[in-house]
Amino acid sequence: MANGTAVQSVDRAIDLLEILTDLGGEAALSELAGSSGLPLPTIHRLMRTLVVRGYARQLPSRRYALGPRLIRLGESAGRQLGAGTRPHLELLARELGESANLAMIDRDMAVYVAQASSSHSMRMFTEVGRRVFCHSTGVGKAVLAQLPDTTVREIVARVGMPPATDQSITDVDALLAEMARIRSQGYAIDDGEQEVGVRCFAVPVPHAPTPTALSVSGPAARVTYEFGENALPLLHRVAEQISTELISAG
Structure with missing residues (x-):
């Protein structure tokens, strides 16, 4: 949960990027759920937004990976x-x-x-x-x-x-x-x-x-x-x- 003035959805999205980094830059939806404690529908929605913005990408295997915009x-x-x-x-x-x-x-x-x-x-x-x-x-x-x-x-x-x-x-x-x-x-x-x-x-x-x-x-x-x-x-x-x-x- 976000505290103080933090925006919960932003807080959760950043958490997922950090978890993805800690997992080696690539993870399945179930791995993200296990590490974050968030419901699968929430993770899926946030990850889809990150994919659209280029901060994450989805591999042919359906696993998620860090996106190219993070390089910039x-x-x-x-x-x-x-x-x-x-x-x-x-x-x-x-x-x-x-x-x-x-x-x-x-x-x-x-x-x-x-x-x-x-x-x-x-x-x-x-x-x-x-x-x-x-x-x-x-x-x-x-x-x-x-x-x-x-x-x-x-x-x-x-x-x-x-x-x-x-x-x-x-x-x-x-x-x-x-x-x-x-x-x-x-x-x-x-x-x-x-x-x-x-x-x-x-x-x-x-x-x-x-x-x-x-x-x-x-x-x-x-x-x-x-x-x-x-x-x-x-x-x-x-x-x-x-x-x-x-x-x-x-």
């Missing part, structure tokens, strides 16, 4: 989010010589919204729009550290803690201890937790409208702990600049 919306949203922050990321990549990323939380996951690549031939590349689990990434942990422990527990309960590598944190109490450490020191480290041989230093973007984090990452042979000590003051300074711009834009 996603590209536009990505450009808008990334446009103002990209110069800051390019500065980081130029000054530090490694890839810089900006990510924010979206439906319990961290989503990358902007990136500037390293000039090295061996570099880290993260696709803008990619969604990752928060517990095993530097930006994700820096995002979670901005939330109360109760909220962190709720997020983990909903999405789980699947290990990306054998270094990933898989215990909620260990994750909460990590959150306390991040809040105390002001930064997060992903030490091969998302990808073997890769290290990442991440800092929160303070006071952002949505919990957001900034990171620099690369091969562990180059992104050493000494590298991190030198990089963190610049990361914090740039995070403050991005924060000011995000608040002004909001």
